[in-house]
Structure formats: C-alpha cells, structure tokens
Amino acid sequence: MALLSPEQVAAQKANVDxxxxxxxxxxEGVEKLVALNLQAVRATLAETQENMAKASGTTEPPQWFSLQAGFTGPFAEKSLSYGKQVFEIASTTQAEVTQLAQTHYERYNDRVQALVEEAAKHAPTGSEAAIAAWKSAIAATTTLYETLQKTGQQAVHAVESNFDAVTATASKAVRNNSEQAPVAAGAKR
Structure with missing residues (x-):
C-alpha cells in the first residue's frame, strides 16, 4: 500500500476545496433563482386574484376591454424585470465560479511551474531541451487559458449589452402600448 506524499495530500485537499x-x-445561484421564482409566483397569484376581482365587477364590454388592456402593460414590465433578474443571478454566479476556477488554476499552474523548476535543478546534463519543452508547453497552456478567459469575458459582456438593449427596447414598446391601449379603448366607445 502506497502512502501519499505531503504534496499529493495538499493537492487533493486543494481539489476538494x-x-x-x-x-x-x-x-447559492440556484437558491437565488428559487427565491426569485417563489416571489414571482406569490406576486402573480396576488395580482391574478386582484385582477379577477376587478374583472368580475365590470358590466360593460368596453370597461372589460379597457381593464384587460391595463393588465398587459404591467405583466410585460414584470416579465422583463424577471428576465433581467434571472440574467443577473446567472451572470453573478458565472463570474463567481469563474473567479474560483481561475484561482484554482493559478495555484495549480504555480505548483506545476515549481515542479518543473525543481526538476530542472536536478536534471541530468543534456536534458535542457526537454525542460525547455516543458516550460514552453506550460507557457502555451497559460496563454491559451488567458485567451479563452478573455474571450469568454468579452462574450459575457456582449450578451449583457445586447440583453440590456433588448430589455430597454421592449420596455419602451410596452410603455408605448400600455399608454395607447386606454386611448384606443376610449375611442371605440
């Protein structure tokens, strides 16, 4: 039975951590999403009850149509807000996970570089080319990781910008429609 070296134990502990x-x-991200969904369901149930009470009190069709038009705007605004909150939770969670992964990668990379340096000190004569190849491979891997990380961050920022633009446009359209709906309902009378 082979026992683990202190370095292997430390590496396993770091991996578990x-x-x-x-x-x-x-x-935590899932917990935030569940809380948001529970809040949305509660609010939706309360609003539905309130809207049904209002709708049952209408006697004229134009009143009913005007009331229905009034429900659409707030629902659309709340849907947009919900979507934005879900995106923010996902984005925050992704950023935190990325930060943890980056920290772990940096520790691992430091350990590998230290191992290569230690191996280079005790390497036999003539192994300089192999050590140089190891160092080159580590440098290439580090460069690839940093490039992929930057590309991922740029993609997240692009999606975030596009989401904000779409949300702003949709919110403006909802406001315009909700402002026009009562006018249109009043014109049909």
Missing part, C-alpha cells in the same frame, strides 16, 4: 467552493457558488 475547489470542488466544494464551486458547488457552493452554484448552490
């Missing part, structure tokens, strides 16, 4: 750190952040 990283796993539970990421799992904890993901769980």
């Amino acid at each position: 990283a796993f539970f750190g990421v799992a904890g952040k993901i769980f």
